[in-house]
Amino acid sequence: MLRLYSSLTKFSIVIFLLLAGLAGYLMSFSFESKFDWLHLLSFIGGLYFLSSGSLTLNQVQEWRKDFRMLRTKSRPIPSGKIKPTTAGLFAFSYLLVGTHLLFGVSQLSGILGLMTIFLYNGLYVYWWKPKWIFAAIPGALAGALPVTIGYAANSSQIFSVNSIYLFLLLFFWQAPHFWILAIKFCQDYEQGGFPVLPSILGIKKTIYHIGIWILLYLGTALVSPLFTQVSWFFLVLLIPLSLKVLHDFRLFLKSNGTQRMRSFYLWLIFSLLIFLYTPVLNQWFF
Secondary structure, three states, X not given: OHHHHHHHHOHHHHHHHHHHHHHHHHHXXXXXXXXXXXXXXXXXXXXXXXXXXXXXXXXXXXXXXXXXXXXXXXXXXXXXXXXXXXXXXXXXXXXXXXXXXXXXXXXXXHHHHHHHHHHHHHHHHHHHHHHOOOOHHHHHHHHHHHHHHHHHOOOOOOOOHHHHHHHXXXXXXXXXXXXXXXXXXXXXXXXXXXXXXXXXXXXXXXXXXXXXXXXXXXHHHHOHHHHOOOOHHHHHHHHHHHHHHHHHHHHHHHOOOOOOHHHHHHHHHHHHHHHHHHHHHHHHHO
């Protein structure tokens, strides 16, 4: 039952979104204010229910296409373990609880939560993803908003340099992250009817686009001293991590996507967490 629940809500992705949101929350916290554990737990709960509900709703929306793909046909709905109606009711109940909690944290967090649902379960699922090979780019707007939802929990200044820096990191990171998976599961996406970059433009051009967005992602991290107050500790981690990501990308490029895929993918995830949390640690402890 626990495995079924985890699969339906895409628990591993939810945990990642919670970590991103928590980075925004901690970054915007004012040390002049008293720390409120209930406020933090309400935010975590709100983002958890919102993310879980949104990802479950996505499976309800796409279960017929999931059934045609080898990678996803064993998911709870296409495999027949859960009925679409049941999963839909579950998703909407989670979305209601999540938005209610986020509005309790701050009105702006609640509004951004609703905007995330609209972008992801609305525009991305019904318009961008099934019709556009570059859907990962506008889709990254929804994927990057959790960190801004966290920032808005403590501050209305979501267009401050700190908030923009965190958002841009997540935004630039997501397209290459998705396109690596699109290369690996290219045939699956074709069977599901999704026009992904590798199947339309080919692997070589897809890797070219990955490279562009990797440079934007790492470039944002490298100019972070212009956005945030960072110590030498951040720079010690920033430079070698950036070089490692570039090194794995170079090998991935030379092999035309046949080598270092897993290493490149994992280091991309690891680097993002470091880039998000080192400024937070710097603000709290240095």
